Amino acid sequence: MYTLRTVTPETYWRFLDRASTRARHTVGYQQTPEWAEARGAAWDPELLGWFDAHGVMSAGAVVRYRKLPGSDRRFAFIPQGPVLEWSAADLDSLLTPLRAYLMTRRVFAVRITPPLSLRRWDAATVRAGLSNPAITRFSQLSPDGLDDAGLDLVDVLSRLGWRRAPGDAATDASQPRLNFWLDLHCGSEEAVLAAMTKAWRKNIRKSERAGVTVGLGTDDDLPQAHRLYAQTAHRNGFSPQPIDYFTTLWTCLGQGFPGRFSMHFARHEGDVLAASATAQVGPRAQGIFAATGTARPQAKPSNALYWAIIRQAIVDSAEVFDIGGVDDTLDEADPASGLVRFKADMGADAHEYIGAWDLPLEPWFYAAFTRLLPAYTGTSNLLRDGADALRRLPARLRRLSVRPRRLSVRMRSRAGRQMQDPAHA
Numbered sequence: 443m444y445t446l447r448t449v450t451p452e453t454y455w456r457f458l459d460r461a462s463t464r465a466r467h468t469v470g471y472q473q474t475p476e477w478a479e480a481r482g483a484a485w486d487p488e489l490l491g492w493f494d495a496h497g498v499m500s501a502g503a504v505v506r507y508r509k510l511p512g513s514d515r516r517f518a519f520i521p522q523g524p525v526l527e528w529s530a531a532d533l534d535s536l537l538t539p540l541r542a543y544l545m546t547r548r549v550f551a552v553r554i555t556p557p558l559s560l561r562r563w564d565a566a567t568v569r570a571g572l573s574n575p576a577i578t579r580f581s582q583l584s585p586d587g588l589d590d591a592g593l594d595l596v597d598v599l600s601r602l603g604w605r606r607a608p609g610d611a612a613t614d615a616s617q618p619r620l621n622f623w624l625d626l627h628c629g630s631e632e633a634v635l636a637a638m639t640k641a642w643r644k645n646i647r648k649s650e651r652a653g654v655t656v657g658l659g660t661d662d663d664l665p666q667a668h669r670l671y672a673q674t675a676h677r678n679g680f681s682p683q684p685i686d687y688f689t690t691l692w693t694c695l696g697q698g699f700p701g702r703f704s705m706h707f708a709r710h711e712g713d714v715l716a717a718s719a720t721a722q723v724g725p726r727a728q729g730i731f732a733a734t735g736t737a738r739p740q741a742k743p744s745n746a747l748y749w750a751i752i753r754q755a756i757v758d759s760a761e762v763f764d765i766g767g768v769d770d771t772l773d774e775a776d777p778a779s780g781l782v783r784f785k786a787d788m789g790a791d792a793h794e795y796i797g798a799w800d801l802p803l804e805p806w807f808y809a810a811f812t813r814l815l816p817a818y819t820g821t822s823n824l825l826r827d828g829a830d831a832l833r834r835l836p837a838r839l840r841r842l843s844v845r846p847r848r849l850s851v852r853m854r855s856r857a858g859r860q861m862q863d864p865a866h867a
Contacts, residue, residue, distance in 0.1 A: 443495075443535060443539065444492040444493060444494055444500065444501070444535060444536060444539050445492075445493045445539070446490055446491065446492055446493075446539050446540065446543040447490070447491060447493065448488055448489060448490060448491075449489050449490070449491040449499070449502070450489070451475040451489060453489075453491065453499065454475055454489045454491065454502055455474075455475065455700050456499075457491065457499045457502045457525075458473075458474065458502070458525065458723065458724075459724075461502070461525050461526075461724075462723055462724025462725065462726070463724065464527060467557075467623075467725065467726045467761070467762050468522075468525070468528065468556070468557045468558065468726075469525055469723050469724050469726060470522045470557060470721075470723060470726060470728050470764070471695070471701065471703075471721035471722075471723055471728055471730070472504070472521040472522040472523070473502070473503065473504050473520075473521070473522055473523040473524075473525050473723075474504065474699075474700075474701065474723060475487075475489055475504065476694045476695050476699050476700075477504065477694070477695070478504045478506065479694045480690050480691055480693075480694035480695065481506060483686075483690070484508070485506035485507060485508050485519070486506070486507040486508070486509075487504055487505065487506050487507075488504075488505045488506075488507065489502070489503075489504060489505075490502060490503045490504075490505050490524075490543075492524075492526070492536060492539065500526070500536075501524055501525060501526035501527075501536055502523075502524065502525045502526075503520050503523045503524035503525060503540075504520065504521075504523060505518050505519070505520055505544075505552075506518070506519045506520070506521070507519075507547070507549070510550075510811075514548055515548055515549070515550040515804070515807060516547065516548055516549050516550070517549070517550065517551055517552075517553070517811075518544055518547070518549045518551070518552040518553070519552070519553045519554075520552065520553070520554045520555070521555055521617060522555055522556070522557045522617070523554065523555075523556065524536075524540070524554065524556075528556060528558055528591045528592075528595055529590075529591045529594075533594075533595070533598045534598065534602065537598070537599075537602055538602070540552070541801060541803065544803060545803050549803055550802070550803055550804040550807040550808055550811070551800055551801065551802050551803055551804070551807070551808045551811065552800070552801050552803065553607055553798055553799065553800050553801075554604075554798070554799055554801075555617040555795070555797070555798045555799075556595060556795075556796060556799075557795060558589060558591055558592035558595055558795065558796050559589040559592050559793040559794060559795060559796075560588070560589060560592045560593060560596070560794045560795070560796055561585035561587070561588055561589070561793070561794045562585055562586055562587040562588075562589070562791055562792065562793050562794075563580065563583055563585055563586055563791060563792040564586045564791050565637070565786045565787075565788075565789050565790055565791055565792075567583060567584075567586055568583070568772070568782065568786040568791075568792050569639070569783075569786050569787065571583045571772040572772050572774055572779060572782065572783055572786070573774075574772075577772050578771065578772055578773040578776075579770055579771065579772060580620060580770055580772060580792065580794065581770075582772070583772070585794075586791075592795075592796050595796060596796055599799050602801075603801060603802075604799045604800065604801045605799065605800055605801075605802070606797060606798070606799060606800075607797070607798035607799060607800045608800075608812050617795075617797075617798060618766070618767025618768070618795075619767070619770070619794055619795050619797050620767055620768050620769070620770055620792055620793070620794055620795075621764060621765075621766060621767045621768075621792070621793050621795060622764075622765050622766065622767075622768065622785040622786070622788075622790035622791065622792055622793070623762050623763070623764055623765070623790055623791055623793055624752065624762065624763040624765055624788060624789060624790040624791075625637075625761075625762060625789075625790075625791070626727075626752070626755055626756055626760050626761055626762060626763055627761050627762075629756060629759075630756070631752075631753060631756060634752055634756070634789065637789030638787065638788055638789045639787040639789075641787060642745065642787045642788055642789075645742040645745040646742070646745050646746065646749050648740075648741075648742050648745075649708075649741055649742040649743065649745050649746035649749075650746070652710065652738075652740070652741040652742070653710060653711065653741075654708055654709070654710045654715070654741050654742070654743050654746040655708070655709050655710075655746075656706055656707065656708045656709075656746050656747055656749075656750035657706070657707060657709070658704055658705065658706060658707075659705040659706065659707045659717070661689075661692050661696070663705070663707055663714070663717075664685070664688045664689060664692060665685065666707070666714040666717065667688055667705065667707070667714075667717040667719075667733060668682075668685045668688050669735075670714065670715075670716065670717050670733035670734060670735050671683070671688075671717075671731060671733040673733070673734075673735050673736065674732075674733045674734060677736075678778075691719065691730070692705070695721060699721070701721060701722050701723040701724075702720075702721065702722040702727075702758055703719070703720070703721045703722075704719070704720050704751075704754065705717065705718070705719045705720075706718050706719075706720070706747055706750055706751055706754075707747075708743040708744070708746050708747040708750075710738055710741050710743060713737065713738075714735075715734065715735050715737060715738060715741065715743035716732075716733065716734040716735070716743040716744050716746075716747045717732075717733050717747075718730075718731065718732040718733070718747055718748075718751060719731050720751055720754075720755070722755065722758055722760055725759065725760055725761035725762065726760065726761070726762055726764060727751075727755045727758070727760040727762070727763045727764065728763075728764040728766075729751075729763075729764065729765050729766045732744075732747075732766065744784070748765070748788065751763070763790075765785055765788070765790055768781050768782045768785065768792075769781075769782075
């Protein structure tokens, strides 16, 4: 049996260094102390270690807590974690102590989003799906591979009382189910170029002829990055993070980050046309954000930007570049399919993750919480803005077991009146 306790950043990083050689492509920046600090304004982080009978730290997690307004209960979130060997035979002995530990922290539910795949579609398969008018979703494509560890984990989680998290726009945006990975095991630019389509390679050359240059940015460039990010958010219908988010990101990851962090900017004739931030832990590089403007698309700044990031990742010995998520669409009439095409033409494969899973520790509390969730369009909004509704939960929950159906209707109605136009977080 494992003992769980809080650890220091130094102890946690020593564990991550070991874990990144074993778990390799499942260790990411969202499970680092620096990212926990960057998100500290919205969540209370804790660095947690699993210790075996010999005192060896065998698993770890950055746990983020947020207190329910008007209550002493907390919601816990472990993004892209916990960090452990998911193929291990003793998953029960690793996950069961987490439940007991969080109950002592007055947590009513915990959400995890392990970065494990269920299915994989090769780039060529995705491109074929995009070219077939009869196919509009990834589920209509036969996968090229199945991940036994991911499939086994779904069975284990279900058996231990975990359940798939309800629809949550904020979680879906930061932890998308469909992600593209670019294989860099080859370690050469020539091999990566060979996996791209002819059109993608042509656009790299076109950007070079147009005079697009890509270089690393400084904190002076953050306003430009935020400007492009806000434009990208507007085009794609999501709410952008404030400029403070970028400043905190730079402060926490850009200075002394034990992994690798970089922010690239594509410039043309003195103007910034595209920007992206990337973090690498062990052999896995991940995109944190990517932003493009609408000016001079003929110069192909996005192709130039990603090619520079790929070349840097190869130099830094990355084995995989996680270039982020996409919507579940293969319908070329859908504007969102453009990003799918861009990543598949780059040569990246699509992976379907197992998604977000919740473990209710106080079932009635969790039931009321999830009933309120749709009115606030996401966990973050409910935890931040739902004070009036949530501070009444403890008293209401005492009556929930007597009149659950009637109570849930009243709660939804009242929450709807309080939040007529909830903001997306």
